[in-house]
Amino acid sequence: MVYSKISMVGKNPSKYEQEDIYRMPLLLATIYESARLLPTGPMLQTCSLEHDLSLSTGVTIPAGAVLVVPIQLVQTDDTSWGSDASDFNPY
Structure with missing residues (x-):
């Protein structure tokens, strides 16, 4: 196709x-x-800002914290992408 x-x-x-x-x-x-x-890599890793970051969920990320994001889990999360999040669907 x-x-x-x-x-x-x-x-x-x-x-x-x-x-x-x-x-x-x-x-x-x-x-x-x-x-x-x-994804090209399993995780993204970065340091947070110079000041504490308070999220709307009540979680506070301390200044200088190392943040690790599991990319494949985020990109196949069915709460964001739907029940077929693990399926290939370019449409």
Whole structure:
């Protein structure tokens, strides 16, 4: 399906321009969905700000704390993405 969409945009793949990607929304959606389900790394790690950060949930992140985010868990969380969060669905 993606291949047929790419073929419809142009007959000469060596002459594709960067702007052509916007004429191929299914290809772009497939790339984004692949990145969501298969992130390049398992975690993001960063330090918090210079001052304590109070979240609306009542949690306070102390200044200088190391924050670790498990990317794959976040990107397949069914409360954010729906019951089929682990399924590949570029649509």
